Amino acid sequence: MSQVQAGAMKALTLRLQDELFAVEACDVREILDLVPITEVPNAPEFVGGLINVRGRVVPLADLRVMFGMDRPEPDQDTRIVVMEVEIDGEPTVAGILADKVHDVTDIEAASIEEAPKVGMRWRPEFVKGIGKRNGGFIIIPDLGRIFETQGARTASIAASEERSAS
Amino acid sequence: MSFPDPTETFRQEARELLDQLESGLLDLEQNPANDDLINSTFRALHTIKGSGAMFGFTAVAAFVHEFETAFDQVRKGQSPATPALIAVALDAKDHIHELIQDPDASPSGGEAILVALRNVLGNTDVPNPVLTKPSERLREPDTASTASEALWRIRFRLPADSLVYGTNPVLLLEEIRALGPCTVVALTDTLPPLDIIDPEVPYIGWQVDIEHEDPRSAIDDVFLFLKEGMELSVEPLADATAPAAETEVEIAPAATTEVPAPAPLVPMHKPEPKAVAEKAAEKDPAVAASSSMRVDAERLDELMDRVGELVIAQARLTQIANMSSDANLKTIAEELERLSSGLRDTTMGIRMVPIGTLFSRFRRLVHDLSRDLGKDIEFITSGEDTELDKTMIERLADPLVHLIRNSVDHGLESAERRLAAGKPAKGTVRLSAVYAGAEVAISVTDDGAGLNAERIRAKAEEAGLLAPDAKIPDAELWQMIFAPGFSTAKEVTSLSGRGVGMDVVKRTIEGLRGSIDVTTSPGQGSTMTLRLPLTLAIIDGMLVRVGNGRYTIPLAAVEECVELPEGIEANARGRNFLDIRGSLVPFLRMREVFGTKAPLEPHQKVVIVSSGEGRVGLVVDQIIGNNQTVIKQLSKLHSSIKSFSGATILGDGTVALILDTAHLVAFGQSYVDQGRAA
Incomplete structure (x- = not known):
């Protein structure tokens, strides 16, 4: 969309199930091996966990939920990408579960296309663009929007919980 | 090393002085004949003037000057401290505050205040203050006669540590020189032999003979900020041609020097030079005793974070030590545990501030409210030395303002109604703080009309908060006043009645992990009690599974913790109550609340938690033990899940959620009500 700038995008590529995703490399803080995940009861599946990142409590998000993918148990390739995302204008550190992390690469801006409105399995507003590399596609997710939607949904769930409680 | 901006230091000091001034004035109003109060008021004014002029806040200095003059007259018994004078002085204090915050803005209103002041004093013809300096002349009648003396002899020695603290004697001498033509003689009699000289100690004293027309206070002003521990004498020289006689004049280091007070002239005496040398070398006790320092609040927060991390690391070590059989490791782990819990307590202690600093602000609030509403109010505070976390105190200011305003505006009746009800015309508002276990209870009590149950009910029904003819306990009805948009004031005044405020109060208090209780009795008054945890950063926790x-x-x-009786377990639904020594306590099966899928375990435990008046039992699978809990806030993604107030990191590095007991109790109580309704 309009946010896709000219020039190259420095991106970290990671795999979720069968799809290759790319996130802005400069937003990535670190990549961790799998750590113990604390489940948050009643939290939406997308952000159902908390992890300890160097003494900080950080929410762990599973993008596979938002893209309607299968969620098999973690294996030896599973990594946590700790990123800085903006939620309601507030910079927040969050972890993202990845089935495998590949490498940091340049994606030519020219090769990035807007997400097609039809013919896509995923909700188009979650996809910022689709890039091409080595003949394959790379999905560039719109993290800001995904997390924002999530915030709204948590709020509505909490509100209904409130209602049922009273 | 970075030096703080001196202007900022002045502002900070001035703010403290202004607070001091304000409380002095308010005390004075109660007690107009108290000399100590008058003197302390005067001194505060004088210091603000002096340091204001020094740091270039000339507008402040000029403005304060007239008030200083006025209070000087009060001090001398020439005019009384009338309520009118105090009212003007309070306005003036606010004006000074503005001037200090923003000297360039030159806020208007200063002239009006001065006019009001002159009217109060019945003296509209105030001469130009800067030229005649009436205050100085009045203040020192003893030297007034010598003020015409053109010659002064100043002798001074600096404290031993003054160079270390950045005092520059050359600048002092230049400042003196600027007052008039003078001769400066260095006093080298206390110089030690070269081999024991400490280059950071000023061994040299100075004697200055100066021609100076102005009163001696101008000379004193030069040394205004150096009084502590220095030797200083200023005396008129009758004979201009007198030789620089080596008369040793010493002012005893004034241990309790009140900064603005002019250094008293001690009769001349001649101590042995040796004694002087000792005096100069030895650390002044006053300097050593001044043990408080200003620290940036951010640094304290940083320190607290570090201590929090240390506590977590220590908990991990303890856990590892407990699993190992190495006696040495265990000893070290235990020692570290002791040290880190000591460090934790000390660090939290640093952040503790007596709540009195907050209370004193409200005296002014009540004073102003009393004037604006025409209600005579006695404001009583107690428990000022109760300490709370610094952040907490800052965040409590606004809620307390609202509560006090409410008490004064809605709670207290007018004098006529009070008399009709057989109560004294003067209303009383009490603000008190007491420790209650691991909490602090702060209450605002008035002896007014009390909450009006019918009106609150009507209003709640009107706002759709309450179904008509629904029966709810009184305590819950009172909680309605904290609902957004709720106000029972018939008329909207400038102070309250807009329905904003009480809900904000509640939110703020809950944000601090506290709660509000309301008790009231018709005709007798009401009490709002805020219950707050002592600190926000680290708590003792009980770990459950x-x-x-x-x-x-x-x-x-x-x-308390009890075992869940087997019988209750069997009939899972319907009877969610425990009989705890005769009283029914609702309980929540946390497995159900959390939707746990793991198989049910035998021997379920119940942890009874309380919040305010309510109690609820939490059914858990296992009670693991106590631990120190460093509270971490949840991110926005999880902040809307009400069952948790935060998270913490356990000894093994995993994250554990902290249960929000206030919310769970409320949730449990709603069970009770449903049970009653059914």
């Missing part, structure tokens, strides 16, 4: 998850319950909220 539900299914595979571990959760922390704030230990302060835990009342």
Whole structure:
């Protein structure tokens, strides 16, 4: 969309199930091996966990939920990408579960296309663009929007919980 | 090393002085004949003027000057401290505050205040203050006669540590020189032999003979900020041609020098030079005793974070040590545990501030409210030395303002109604703080009309908060006043009645992990009690397990732990009550609340927690033990899940959620009500 700038995008590529995703490399803080995940009861599946990142409590998000993918148990390739995302204008550190992390690469801006409105399995507003590399596609997710939607949904769930409680 | 901006230091000091001034004035109003109060008011004014002029706040200095003059007359008994004078002085204090905050803005209103002041004093013809300096002349009648003396002899020696603290004697001498033509003689009699000289100690004293027309206070002003521990004498020289006689004049280091007060002239005497040398070398006790320092609040927060991390690391070490059989490791782990808990307490102690600093602000509020509403109010505070976390005190200011305003505006009746009800015309508002276990209870009490149950009910029904003819306990009805948009004031005044405020109060207090209780009795008045945890950063917690998850319950909220009777377990639905020594306590099966899928375990435990008046039992699978809990806020993604107030990191590095007991109790109580309704 309009946010896709000219020039190259420095991106970290990671795999979720069968799809290759790319996130802005400069937003990535670190990549961790799998750590113990604390489940948050009643939290939406997308952000159902908390992890300890160097003494900080950080929410762990599973993008596979938002893209309607299968969620098999973690294996030896599973990594946590700790990123800085903006939620309601507030910079927040969050972890993202990845089935495998590949490498940091340049994606030519020219090769990035807007997400097609039809013919896509995923909700188009979650996809910022689709890039091409080595003949394959790379999905560039719109993290800001995904997390924002999530915030709204948590709020509505909490509100209904409130209602049922009273 | 970075030096703080001196202007900022002045502002900070001035703010403290202004607070001091304000409380002095308010005390004075109660007690107009108290000399100590008058003197302290005068001194505060004088210091603000002096340091204001020094740091270039000339507008402040000029403005304060007239008030200083006025209070000087009060001090001398020439005019009384009338309520009118105090009212003007309070306005003036606000004006000074503005001037200091923003000297360039030159806020208007200063002239009006001065006019009001002159009217109060019945003296509209105030001469130009800067030229005649009436205050100085009045202040020192003893030297007034010598003020015409053109020659002064100043002798001074600096404290031993003054160079270390950045005092520059050359600048001092230049400042003196600027007052008039003078001769400066260095006093080298206390110079030690070269081999024992400490280059950072000023061994040299100075004697200055100066021609100076102005009163001696101008000379004193030069040394205004150096009085502590220095030797200083200023005396008129009758004979201009007198030789620089080596008369040793010494002012005893004034241990309790009140900064603005002019250094008293001690009769001349001649101590042995040796004694002087000792005096100069030895650390002045006053300097050594001034043990408080200003620290940036951010640094304290940083320190607290570090201590929090240390506590977590220590907990991990303890856990590892407990699993190992190495006696040495265990010893070290235990020692470290002791040290880190000591460090934790000390660090939290640093952040503790007596709540009196906050209370004193409200005296002014009540004073102004009393004037604006025409209600005579006695404001009583107690428990000022109760200490609370610094952040907490800052965030409590606004809620307390609202509560006090409410008490004064809605709570207290007018004088006529009070007399008609057989109460004294003067209303009383009490603000008190007491420790209650791991909490602090702050209450605002008035002896007014009390909450009006019918009006609150009507209003609540009107706002759709309450179904008509629904029966709810009184305590819950009172909680209605904290609902957004709720106000029972018939008329909207400038002070209250807009329905904003009480809901904000409640939110703020809950944000601080506290709660509000309301008690009231018709005709007798009402009490709002805020219950707050002592600190926000670290708490003692009880670790429990539900299914595979571990959760922390704030230990302060835990009342007792019991085993869940087998019989109750069987009939799972319907009877969710425990009989605890005769009283029914609802309980929540945390497995159900959390939707745990793990198989049910035998021997379920119940942790009884309380919040305010309510109690609830939390059924858990296992009680693991106590731990120190460093509270971490949840991110926005999880902030809307009400069952948790935060998270913490356990000894093994995993994250555990902290249960929000206030919310769970409320949730449990709603069970009770449903049970009653059914």
